[in-house]
Amino acid sequence: MRLLKRLTMAGLLAGFGVGALADNPISAYHYLADPGAAADDTYFYVITDSDDPAASNANGYNIKALYGFRTKDMKNWTDFGIIYDARKVDGIGDIWASGIAVNPNDHRLYIVFPDGGGGGIGLIGADSIAGPWTNPVSGNKKLINNWGGGLADCDGIGWCFDPAIFFDDDGQGYFTFGGGESNSRPAANNNNNIFNIYKLNKDMKGFDVGSKTQLKIGGPKAMEASYIHKYKGNYYLSYSTADLRIAYGMSKNPMGPYEYKGIFMGNPNINGQNINANNNNHHGIAEFKGHWYVAYHDRRIANGYDGLEKIPADDGKANPVPAFHRSVSVDEFFYNGDGTMKELTFTKEGPKQIENFDPYDWYPALTSSKQKGIRSRSNWTPGKVAEHLLLPLSTKESWIRVSGVDFGTAATGFVVQAASAADGNKIEIHSGSATGTLAGTCTLKNTGNKNTFAENSCEVTGLKGIVDEIFLVFKGSQDSTMAIKAWGFEGSGTTPPEPQKPYGEKAVTLPAKIEAEHYDIPGVGRGGDVDSYSDNEKANQGDAKFREDQGVDIVEGGTGMAIGYTASGEWLEYTVEVPEDGDYAIKASASTGMESASFCFLADGKAIGDTITVPQTGEDWSVYKEFEGGKAKLTKGTHVIRLVITGDNVNVDWFSLGEVSEVGLKPAVKFQANASRVYRVYSVSGKLLGTVELVGKKAAEALQSAGFNKGVYMLKSVDGHKTFMTSVAR
The missing domain is CATH 2.115.10.20 (Glycosyl hydrolase domain; family 43)
Structure with missing residues (x-):
């Protein structure tokens, strides 16, 4: 999951989120x-x-x-x-x-x-x-x-x-x-x-x-x-x-x-x-x-x-x-909790888009998220801003793509400043792909050469709201007969993002016990107030079969379900209603199979209570214990509580703000010791590494005996009834 917010504490959580992705490298048409x-x-x-x-x-x-x-x-x-x-x-x-x-x-x-x-x-x-x-x-x-x-x-x-x-x-x-x-x-x-x-x-x-x-x-x-x-x-x-x-x-x-x-x-x-x-x-x-x-x-x-x-x-x-x-x-x-730098993960996709693209501005021609079949040329003179031109190879597949475009009410037209040394050169505007739905076609005026520019305009239809991908496709009977300087759309209005909402559509009133998996519903659009969780892995590795369309890893355990496969800096948010000013005691149920893990809480971006440090509760993460987290001073009104992972590999079952009755709670899930014997072994990135049989040995000992090196591994029973993480120390 990769839904990041403006108050992001850099790090990892479990799963990836939904959102437009960029393409590396940032320019694919020169070196x-x-x-x-x-x-x-x-x-x-x-x-x-x-x-x-x-x-x-x-x-x-x-x-x-x-x-x-x-x-x-x-x-x-x-x-x-x-x-x-x-x-x-x-x-x-x-x-x-x-x-x-x-x-x-x-x-x-x-x-x-x-x-x-x-x-x-x-x-x-x-x-x-x-x-x-x-x-x-x-x-x-x-x-x-x-x-x-x-x-x-x-x-x-x-x-x-x-x-x-x-x-x-x-x-x-x-x-x-x-x-x-x-x-x-x-x-x-x-x-x-x-x-x-x-x-x-x-x-x-x-x-x-x-x-x-x-x-x-x-x-x-x-x-x-x-x-x-x-x-x-x-x-x-x-x-x-x-x-x-x-x-x-x-x-x-x-x-x-x-x-x-x-x-x-x-x-x-x-x-x-x-x-x-x-x-x-x-x-x-x-x-x-x-x-x-x-x-x-x-x-x-x-x-x-x-x-x-x-x-x-x-x-x-x-x-x-x-x-x-x-x-x-x-x-x-991302950074670790102690300020050291996490080693970079290189990607094909690049960073997530963090806000919508406004099509109603005037853009230099080489504004895009991806390109194919184009070249560029700069005319630079000391003391001046260079004229930089897009040169299509128009007899081939030639286009630029713009992503996450917010057309609002609707676009009505497209305007392009271009030079054309031939008749019939044109730009087609498609949505979805280079051959997707055609929104409009601009035929370029023949200016006689590639150094004389004219403004061209055409009508467009069907472009409204947020469109994931727009392609400007260049068509012509000869290469290198047109030069594009700038472009923009005509129209009005923008689409406001839909903010995140409480799970169940209603904020939890304190005092309350909140299941960790009941984080807010993510909003729609791009910006700082639509994301309700942050994680830098796409794959939902949880086995609880709950909220599977989102990136948070939700596992079986604790009082039923918990968040798992967490890493430092990842977070989830919960909207709460505070009935009156006061100090609200923080308590949480968590587990870890590591030597220690930790998490903390923020209210509207400010730290509340104490960091909760979780020592090893059991080697396979199945043993959950309750931990005190100090007190949160909260004022009357609606607040967003953020649960932030500050130490890798902690499972969080629930947390409470204020004294809460235990009546009606679901019983903890108990695993039978011999219910599963053969486990598939995965890396923390989800790659299958092999299998191991757990009979008469602890998981770490069995992995080491099977030749697995020092590191953290995810084990899933072949019958699908149990998943946990463990580590090999040497």
Whole structure:
């Protein structure tokens, strides 16, 4: 389940929820790499460099420009094309992996970029991701220069590149850079000293040279890509390792020292299949609307992973070398209860869409959630916003898709700004699929060439309310005879989301005992007030056959049913009615087969009572015990109570607020010890690993005897009467 809300505590629960899903990579029509990420209150931003100039048989990188993307909903991305081009800027060479951040002092975007493969670090700023981008540093200098001309030198760092930029809550800015190794700056296991950090001046015209700090960190041998972000008072230094993973450390100070904590990202793979040609990686991290996301690169287009169209290289040749033809993807990630980072799960789908798409705005042509049979072109000039065009391969299957579109009352028309060098070029608007229901057709005016643009409009029908997928399908008798600049729909009205509702349609009046499986009914639409639970697994692994259309894992046990297969950060919500102000005692019934697990409660986003720690109640989760959770100070009125899992693998049967009579409660479900002998063994992700027979041994002992390694496993009896989780300690 993956229904996340603006007050999300990052983590896992059991099952996945319903909702539109994005597609990785974010752009499937050219080769991009080395992303940086940032966000403000309106947009999530990604910048990339580009492998587009690299020949099909390239044996090295050919990187000349930065591209810019933004999204409001983490599903539909606007590609602004080239936002900065080293080929047209005096004084810099190639432009490689860069960092981006939003400055809270002046609300502008800033990018730190490397001058080629080690020539220094530059700084540019702009009011919009589209630009124009200019250098704010006094004297138009670089920040760092390996060969003179900057405010400081590279301080002995082997590779003077891969910068990142970070602004703290108080507005203080920082930038980092570094990579490789040298005689004076080593990179080795548990001895990495290849990154520097400096404080930026508030006016962004330079930095405090005297603030120089060498960022030393343990962990695996570092290679490049230092990155700093902050979460709940902790600072995180992440970096690319020599063995092609992303490691990290934590500190209470942005300038360190950082204590190594672990691996945040493995080399990108899905279901055991590497999607990165087992090659290098780079990452950018940012929080947006209560969620945490990481942008990274992989090689899934060049590898043709999952049926993706392999885009030819810049020289037109097919099947380019994957190592030097990368693509950029985005996934959501989570934290553990102690602030450490959970290892990222790479997905085909990408993040969930977090709000509806408004079709009644005016959008750059390359605004989409997925694409096929298109190319793009940027016309970039220093000091100007680039003109970025969509170029359809219109004799083939050629379209862009927009997802989660809220047409409200109804759309009446479609308008597109386009150039057409041929008669008969047209854009069809379909819903559902590229060949789905036809809503309208716009025939483009022949403008005589691809540099002269005209506005075209047509009527559309049948587009109202929230439509999951809209396809703009390009049709023509010749490729490369049209160029699309911008588009939008005409109409009025939006569809308000339907908020979550109490289970049974009526809020529970306190004092009351609430069954954990009776969480609120999810609302309809997208936004912060429609989700009643959060989980990052789609599969409903529960065996209770209750609310199976939703993602929460509900298992048999306790007084009948309980929530199970939980992980830190996941939550469920319950609407309650408080009759009068007062202190309401918290009690809950729970079980765990682990050494300990825990959960807590929030009321309208604020903590209430105490965190309930559950020690092992029995190896197979079937033994439930009652636990006290302190008192909740609640005011008269309607409130939303959130149950938050803070320690993995706890089953919660029920909780109560206030003193509640036990009369009429269902008896606990009792399992017969020998009712089931043969069990199927699954990983926590639901993959069948084999079977085991439990006769005369505890589950963990039987698994270990059968050759299962250390880890957590789910066991289901072959007769279907019993399911539980257990762990092998060694």
